[in-house]
Amino acid sequence: MLSKSTSRLGYGLGFVACLALLGFGLYLQYYEYQEPCPLCILQRVAFIALGAVFLVAAVHGPRRIGSIVYGGLLFVIAGIGAAIAARHVWLQHLPRNQIPECGPGLEYMLERLPLGQVLDKILKGSGECAEVGWTFLGLSIAGWALFCFIALGAWAALIAFMVARRASQ
Numbered sequence: 001m002l003s004k005s006t007s008r009l010g011y012g013l014g015f016v017a018c019l020a021l022l023g024f025g026l027y028l029q030y031y032e033y034q035e036p037c038p039l040c041i042l043q044r045v046a047f048i049a050l051g052a053v054f055l056v057a058a059v060h061g062p063r064r065i066g067s068i069v070y071g072g073l074l075f076v077i078a079g080i081g082a083a084i085a086a087r088h089v090w091l092q093h094l095p096r097n098q099i100p101e102c103g104p105g106l107e108y109m110l111e112r113l114p115l116g117q118v119l120d121k122i123l124k125g126s127g128e129c130a131e132v133g134w135t136f137l138g139l140s141i142a143g144w145a146l147f148c149f150i151a152l153g154a155w156a157a158l159i160a161f162m163v164a165r166r167a168s169q
Contacts, residue, residue: 068163
């Protein structure tokens with residue numbers, strides 16, 4: 001039987017995974033000097049949002065309906081993160097002559113432009129987003145982020161499915 005503590009453990013593991021991913025991102029930034037581009041920062045925001053919802057769900061320990069709500073919310077956030085990461089991977093695989101030019105920095109854009117325009121410019125990408133500075137097993141940071149968003153979304157859906165299935169028995 002899937003108990004309340006087991007679902008809490010599942011959500012807690014999701015939170016720990018998000019925390020580890022964010023920690024690794026900070027390691028790459030401050031020790032490997034891989035400065036995050038605007039798309040990387042958006043992906044970090046998505047991991048923070050995922051981690052926050054996983055943490056709330058772990059503390060709450062929801063039953064059937066709550067687990068479905070948390071699972072749906074986590075799945076949507078993971079989907080948004082995966083879409084951003086997929087866009088990033090796509091930019092990294094463009095031919096050199098099709099890479100967009102580097103634009104102004106994120107801080108400058110946030111100070112000068114409305115949020116809607118900032119998001120539009122970020123999602124279009126820039127030359128700095130097309131750079132691949134670190135790889136592991138043939139995947140860039142953006143490629144690994146895409147994989148992790150998909151895995152975390154699947155994990156959230158699995159927890160929700162298992163809790164809902166057990167509650168209906």
